[in-house]
Amino acid sequence: DAGITQSPRYKITETGRQVTLMCHQTWSHSYMFWYRQDLGHGLRLIYYSAAADITDKGEVPDGYVVSRSKTENFPLTLESATRSQTSVYFCASRDFHAGANVLTFGAGSRLTVL
């Protein structure tokens, strides 16, 4: 199916463990993004990528690592998870439509760090 998929949808882990959230898109969009969403903070940009092997920090990058070896995949890794990283994580890709950039989001990955 065409679209953007995230996995896992739900994950429970413990403090200090490494966790990787996967994001896959089928359109070959150049730009991809990772956001986190917390009550009281709304959606905040963690990292984004303009193309394979090109990534850059967003608003809240500390504690996260990204890579983009292939255009279609943009994994987000928490190298040593902390409780403050309990959140819902959304991946998005960007297309150009009617003169402007439009984002399409995945369904989200809900991460709980105990």
Add this chain to the structure above:
Amino acid sequence: DAKTTQPNSMESNEEEPVHLPCNHSTISGTDYIHWYRQLPSQGPEYVIHGLTSNVNNRMASLAIAEDRKSSTLILHRATLRDAAVYYCIRRGRGGADGLTFGKGTHLIIQP
């Protein structure tokens, strides 16, 4: 992305039109106005965007004030499925990074 102002919440009845306002009084001439919505337990979803002229698509209409300092998202006939948080975002045409989301308007639809 610079700031927009939206009401925290609005309530409407099913099958009636809904007008969601957004104020962007400091908008520049090249900034687009985007609307996204987020249904419960889902990711944000693109609704519509525009620059100067009013825009229509299958989901909604976007009415942009002549001075571009405000806009209104119009849902012509709200259903219970339209209950969501609606985000109004102003964004330049270019830019490498993603959209900046504010708190949005929580739209409640009464049956």
